[in-house]
Amino acid sequence: MQIVVYNDIEQRSPQAQLNLDEQLLQAAAKGDVGPTWRLWQDGQALVVTRKETHLPHFHSASVSLHRQGWPVVVRRSGGSTLPHTAEMLQLSLILPRGLIVVERIAQLYAWLAAPLVGLLETYGIQVGFGEVKGAFCDGSYNLVASGHKIAGTAQRWIGGLAGVPSRQGAVLAHATLFVKGQMRAPTQAVNTFYALAGGQPHYEERAVTTMETMLQKEVQMEEVRQKLLSILERGDLVDAYGNL
Amino acid sequence: MSVVFRLPDLGEGMAEAEIVHWLVQPGERVRRDQPLAEVQTDKALVELPSPAAGRIAELAAQEGEVVPVGATLVTIEAEDEEDKQEAVQDTESDAENTHSALFQAPPADALRVSTEGQAIPANQVLATPAVRHLARELGVDLTTVPPSGPHGRITEEDVRQAAAKTAVSSPQRAPELASSSAEERIPLRGLRREIAAHVTQAAFTAPHVTLFGEAEVTHLVALRDRLYPRLQEEGIGLTYLPFVVKAVVAGLHAFPMLNASLDDAGQEIVLHPFYHIGIATATPEGLLVPVLRDADRKSLHELAKEIQELAQRARERRCTPEELRGSTFTVTNYGAFGGSFGTPILNFPNSAILGIGRIDEKPWVRDHQLVVAPVLPFSLSFDHRLIDGETAQRFLNRLFALLSDPDQLLLEMN
Structure with a gap:
């Protein structure tokens, strides 16, 4: 199965980037778009889910965070609040279930993680799935390096149930890889948001890491992006996870 | 006819999911496959499409509520005869694939083929192959099992209940010990649940x-x-x-x-x-x-x-x-x-x-x-x-x- 690799270098706002993922997902459900990897970056933002929009002081918190340089945007996948910055790499996988049999949430996470695991291995960083206490947007399918979250993942399924192969639809899995810089400011922004919105701010900077922190040296964003791109275009890692 | 829509097993041995957002309201008419709700597990937000066309009779859970797999989510008064049939067929095929009873209509009295205590001929028992297999494993005589599924079909739960009643080996709740505030209960989920199911199958089959x-x-x-x-x-x-x-x-x-x-x-x-x-x-x-x-x-x-x-x-x-x-x-x-x-x-x-x-x-x-x-x-x-x-x-x-x-x-x- 051929998967289109969309190296999306167009500059858009964080909300516009998320909207594009949603549009691709809807198109895939209709059969207008085939299996697609999309590699992209955006600017600084706090990406919340629709659950956070129900917090009692969501709107005032959003205004306050916007003033502090962290516009709040809403995504439609699962999880909770995740910071985006220009020092992170975003990877989306969109699959129409009519063409590819996707039955399980874990299966989709495995496919999404495969190229990231391959990428990090080329830098000598070993990762696995797991929860990390104190990390923002925590879950069982974080990519974890030496006990620290180095990438967050989430999914959205439309038009068909997970766990039920007889109903089609489309799925979106996306990942945010923390490449450069420190995680203090992003973690503080998430805690500030929850404190103002009426949630529980309890995230810790030390629970999260970046490639640069792991390697103790500077990493060039473009180099990482090109390496990941070549892995995606080679396609063999995906094959190993399920013969797409 | 009512179609009861239950939370299916969405993930790898998941035990529960959170109702994030209802997309329909009681009394609303829905089309088959129209999204009813969004639920979340393992950071995957999953739409639940309607198994049938009809009118929403009841939403059984609140937004934000965490519900276990198999719990009733929605009851739909199905309107289309074809949908009623398809809903029943989906129950069979999907249960084979996912071990989840997705769409189970409550048994109509007129359709019951057995009542408790009354044995019926084996060739008249309605049960899927998976349920028959389970009954063989647990040593349960299907002709003595009162059915609770649609059209008088015997479900996996019916078999397990029958096995428990006759003290035949079956998964049972741990006996109540002297309660202690220090007691910790850990939900059986994820890999542990997969292992439990796998070794149980091995131990009670071979x-x-x-x-x-x-x-x-x-x-x-x-x-x-x-x-x-x-x-x-x-x-x-x-x-x-x-x-x-x-x-x-x-x-x-x-x-x-x-x-x-x-x-x-x-x-x-x-x-x-x-x-x-x-x-x-x-x-x-x-x-x-x-x-x-x-x-x-x-x-x-x-x-x-x-x-x-x-x-x-x-x-x-x-x-x-x-x-x-x-x-x-x-x-x-x-x-x-x-x-x-x-x-x-x-x-x-x-x-x-x-x-x-x-x-x-x-x-x-x-x-x-x-x-x-x-x-x-x-x-x-x-x-x-x-x-x-x-x-x-x-x-x-x-x-x-x-x-x-x-x-x-x-x-x-x-």
């Missing part, structure tokens, strides 16, 4: 027998000690496991019934033409069994390298689904944790599993002399439906011979 034995492995220890530094240069830690796998393959070649499985539905014994050896591996989340494929075609060097890599990936939960299925025989090494003997449960549908313990120095009689020698303990569990004790013991004897005298083992290698 009658197990376990044989024990010991081999004196002085020469094997010497051989491994000689080879160890060579492989260490390549970053490979040579354990005894590759030698055991080689000996196992030779034994399976001689006794193919231990490299077989039983096709229960077809009532056929399947002799596998390849030697895919499962290696039980402890991980922080529980036991995984990555598979060494075509172990007969690999050198000791290749086996050592692959076992190391597979174990590492398993511990990091990075094994591909393909690497975790298809074993024809399994080896479990509890010796790594200091154990000697065990009664391993089969890695179903494998017909046998070999447990190996820790090599310890023990008194041993060699050539009428009492000596102190390294001894490797074995425990072999096998499916007595396929394998008799004699065959299993002869397989073990072959293993003892090969591992006691590794020169013989070298002769066996391709």
